[in-house]
Amino acid sequence: xxxxxxxxxxxxxxxxxxxxxxxxxxxxxxxxxxxxxxxxxxxxxxxxxxxxxxxxxxxxxxxxxxxxxxxxxxxxxxxxxxxxxxxxxxxxxxxxxxxxxxxxxxxxxxxxxxxxxxxxxxxxxxxxxxxxxxxxxxxxxxxxxxxxxxxxxxxxxxxxxxxxxxxxxxxxxxxxxxxxxxxxxxxxxxxxxxxxxxxxxxxxxxxxxxxxxxxxxxxxxxxxxxxxxxxxxxxxxxxxxxxxxxxxxxxxxxxxxxxxxxxxxxxxxxxxxxxxxxxxxxxxxxxxxxxxxxxxxxxxxxxxxxxxxxxxxxxxxxxxxxxxxxxxxxxxxxxxxxxxxxxxxxxxxxxxxxxxxxxxx
Amino acid sequence: xxxxxxxxxxxxxxxxxxxxxxxxxxxxxxxxxxxxxxxxxxxxxxxxxxxxxxxxxxxxxxxxxxxxxxxxxxxxxxxxxxxxxxxxxxxxxxxxxxxxxxxxxxxxxxxxxxxxxxxxxxxxxxxxxxxxxxxxxxxxxxxxxxxxxxxxxxxxxxxxxxxxxxxxxxxxxxxxxxxxxxxxxxxxxxxxxxxxxxxxxxxxxxxxxxxxxxxxxxxxxxxxxxxxxxxxxxxxxxxxxxxxxxxxxxxxxxxxxxxxxxxxxxxxxxxxxxxxxxxxxxxxxxxxxxxxxxxxxxxxxxxxxxxxxxxxxxxxxxxxxxxxx
Numbered sequence: 103x104x105x106x107x108x109x110x111x112x113x114x115x116x117x118x119x120x121x122x123x124x125x126x127x128x129x130x131x132x133x134x135x136x137x138x139x140x141x142x143x144x145x146x147x148x149x150x151x152x153x154x155x156x157x158x159x160x161x162x163x164x165x166x167x168x169x170x171x172x173x174x175x176x177x178x179x180x181x182x183x184x185x186x187x188x189x190x191x192x193x194x195x196x197x198x199x200x201x202x203x204x205x206x207x208x209x210x211x212x213x214x215x216x217x218x219x220x221x222x223x224x225x226x227x228x229x230x231x232x233x234x235x236x237x238x239x240x241x242x243x244x245x246x247x248x249x250x251x252x253x254x255x256x257x258x259x260x261x262x263x264x265x266x267x268x269x270x271x272x273x274x275x276x277x278x279x280x281x282x283x284x285x286x287x288x289x290x291x292x293x294x295x296x297x298x299x300x301x302x303x304x305x306x307x308x309x310x311x312x313x314x315x316x317x318x319x320x321x322x323x324x325x326x327x328x329x330x331x332x333x334x335x336x337x338x339x340x341x342x343x344x345x346x347x348x349x350x351x352x353x354x355x356x357x358x359x360x361x362x363x364x365x366x367x368x369x370x371x372x373x374x375x376x377x378x379x380x381x382x383x384x385x386x387x388x389x390x391x392x393x394x395x396x397x398x399x400x401x402x403x404x405x406x407x408x409x410x411x412x413x414x415x416x417x418x419x420x421x422x423x424x425x426x427x428x429x430x431x432x433x434x435x436x437x438x439x440x441x442x443x444x445x446x447x448x449x450x451x452x453x454x455x456x457x458x459x460x461x462x463x
Numbered sequence: 464x465x466x467x468x469x470x471x472x473x474x475x476x477x478x479x480x481x482x483x484x485x486x487x488x489x490x491x492x493x494x495x496x497x498x499x500x501x502x503x504x505x506x507x508x509x510x511x512x513x514x515x516x517x518x519x520x521x522x523x524x525x526x527x528x529x530x531x532x533x534x535x536x537x538x539x540x541x542x543x544x545x546x547x548x549x550x551x552x553x554x555x556x557x558x559x560x561x562x563x564x565x566x567x568x569x570x571x572x573x574x575x576x577x578x579x580x581x582x583x584x585x586x587x588x589x590x591x592x593x594x595x596x597x598x599x600x601x602x603x604x605x606x607x608x609x610x611x612x613x614x615x616x617x618x619x620x621x622x623x624x625x626x627x628x629x630x631x632x633x634x635x636x637x638x639x640x641x642x643x644x645x646x647x648x649x650x651x652x653x654x655x656x657x658x659x660x661x662x663x664x665x666x667x668x669x670x671x672x673x674x675x676x677x678x679x680x681x682x683x684x685x686x687x688x689x690x691x692x693x694x695x696x697x698x699x700x701x702x703x704x705x706x707x708x709x710x711x712x713x714x715x716x717x718x719x720x721x722x723x724x725x726x727x728x729x730x731x732x733x734x735x736x737x738x739x740x741x742x743x744x745x746x747x748x749x750x751x752x753x754x755x756x757x758x759x760x761x762x763x764x765x766x767x768x769x770x771x772x773x774x775x776x777x778x779x780x781x782x783x784x785x786x787x788x
Contacts, residue, residue, distance in 0.1 A: 192535075225569035233535070234567050241560055244525050248532015255488075255514065256536060275555075278525035285520050441566045442605060444573065444628045447657055447704035 115313040119329040125396025134338040146412050148177040151201045153416035162368040168218040171198040172364030178390030179295050179358040182336030192231040192249045194242040194264040203232040210423035239270045243279030250288035261289040261347045269300020271314045280321035289347030294357045301366045302376035318355035330358025331388040361385035467647040470640040472614035473503050476621035479651045489516045491543030523549050527556025530576045539575045547582035548591030561630040562605030576630045583636035584772045587765040594762045595726035600632045601703035607631045608703040612677035614645040619654030636675045659706035665695035668782050669713040672723035673699040683778035702732045711744050718749040719785045728756040750788035755781045
């Protein structure tokens with residue numbers, strides 16, 4: 103039996119939703135103030151990302167992409183949070199969070215080079231405030247506390263946002279990052295995309311806590327659980343978190359309840375080993391594209407032709423980006439040595455000379 | 464010139480740099496109002512304010528992440544790890560994150576972080592305070608590792624470490640903090656990182672060392688001199704990267720070498736020095752290069768330090784072994 107205290111705590115974290123599965127507004131009061139153009143743009147991005155995901159999986163199977171973590175199902179969670187940001191805000195992505203940094207200014211070509219393992223994939227464009235996708239789960243969380251404190255000290259009126267998954271919320275760095283940002287009242291937004299599985303481990307095996315949002319309590323910061331398949335709710339929660347951060351209210355933890363339709367990564371993961379088709383079906387019905395499409399169609403803001411245009415554009419862009427990525431120069435050891443330090447130490451200077459000689463042969 | 468202990472020289476280096484460069488932030492556990500558990504940051508919060516010198520929650524990993532994030536937003540962080548035995552908590556932030564920042568961003572970002580941390584035996588600290596873990600850091604591409612042995616070196620090296628635009632681990636031996644005073648210029652000066660220093664000239668054998676073992680080696684050299692043997696004592700000062708030129712120049716002069724470290728034989732960086740000498744100067748050697756190190760056990764219980772830590776007697780003994788080879 104649950105203690106009263108526990109029950110009371112959990113009741114503080116009811117799922118925040120604006121659109122239901124039928125695309126009906128169930129929480130008019132919370133409706134974000136978005137123009138028709140903005141609503142259409144959100145839909146475009148979600149459709150584009152769905153196509154990109156399908157193409158990336160296919161390109162990976164053909165051996166034309168390397169490491170890839172599928173995103174289908176998480177479009178609302180990823181793009182809804184991102185849509186609430188300003189250009190100058192910082193993003194510290196996890197390894198799955200490529201769509202957010204692409205919509206923040208990283209090119210598709212660069213995303214593909216990162217997937218393949220090429221240094222150009224990490225050379226973020228000047229003025230685009232994003233870090234390279236983080237492989238060490240949790241490291242982005244402590245770093246976000248630092249970036250957010252830096253932004254606060256510089257009085258920049260910007261925030262830092264970071265993403266991890268449900269499994270990531272078990273890491274020590276997850277707690278430390280939230281707690282540091284809280285102690286410094288830093289403008290950070292921590293997004294946990296709870297897709298219910300960390301590779302094969304269900305979220306119930308991560309923690310006895312019923313929500314991840316309630317982990318905010320341990321840091322003394324604001325936490326909210328959102329329907330992560332509802333792009334408007336995700337957007338509204340992020341917008342509110344951003345305002346809170348900028349107004350000195352400190353960081354926010356946002357848990358988005360979402361699902362990945364594909365495998366964990368393309369490196370041989372097989373979800374049929376640990377997920378039932380019933381669960382897949384249940385979450386297919388919650389597809390963020392389906393419900394937002396219905397919502398927009400009812401408002402006469404979306405039709406099949408618009409959707410097809412986005413699909414075609416996405417396919418075309420991806421083709422062009424892959425071609426560009428193919429044309430990237432092959433990496434040399436001397437390139438890699440050159441990126442190690444501002445001023446190379448003796449050992450690297452020696453090795454630079456060795457490899458220069460080798461490469462000129 | 465002023466007479467300073469090593470810890471005063473360290474405080475002075477930070478004060479001098481913080482005055483010049485407003486982007487420098489100093490933080491860690493109890494470094495603010497308290498002035499640090501060893502008083503290394505004494506008076507700095509009063510002088511520069513809480514925005515620049517501040518305490519953190521008790522979490523080393525978080526401190527590392529804070530330094531990375533502040534570095535990305537244009538600050539120059541000096542972070543303190545209260546004792547280097549606690550580095551394991553923050554190993555990812557140092558070795559997997561800041562060390563790789565410049566590389567993994569293809570030069571777009573960097574981590575201008577100085578990590579200050581005390582270590583070293585001989586002062587009977589509790590568990591995991593005194594361990595010599597510099598070897599772990601020296602194996603990490605992307606970080607420099609500096610270990611001063613004198614007040615003069617500490618100030619000049621720390622100023623260089625702070626100004627370096629890549630991460631530098633600056634390890635301060637607890638036994639050397641206040642054990643003696645030395646001449647230290649009051650103004651700013653730098654000592655180039657990666658440069659060793661000949662602390663005593665000699666022609667019969669080279670003793671290559673760093674940290675507290677510099678002083679044990681100097682004492683050993685005095686003992687050897689009583690027997691007419693002149694040892695050259697090379698203080699590495701930076702253990703990664705090594706000053707190969709200084710090492711090889713000395714080896715070619717004396718033709719005999721020992722490497723002395725406080726760390727266990729399987730740890731530290733002595734094996735690396737031996738390998739470099741073998742690679743580059745084997746034809747100058749009259750005898751194998753031997754090492755003086757601690758035994759390969761966990762760092763001793765406090766009251767066993769005296770029998771465990773290497774001292775000048777072992778250095779004399781090993782030097783004679785090499786000379787009489």
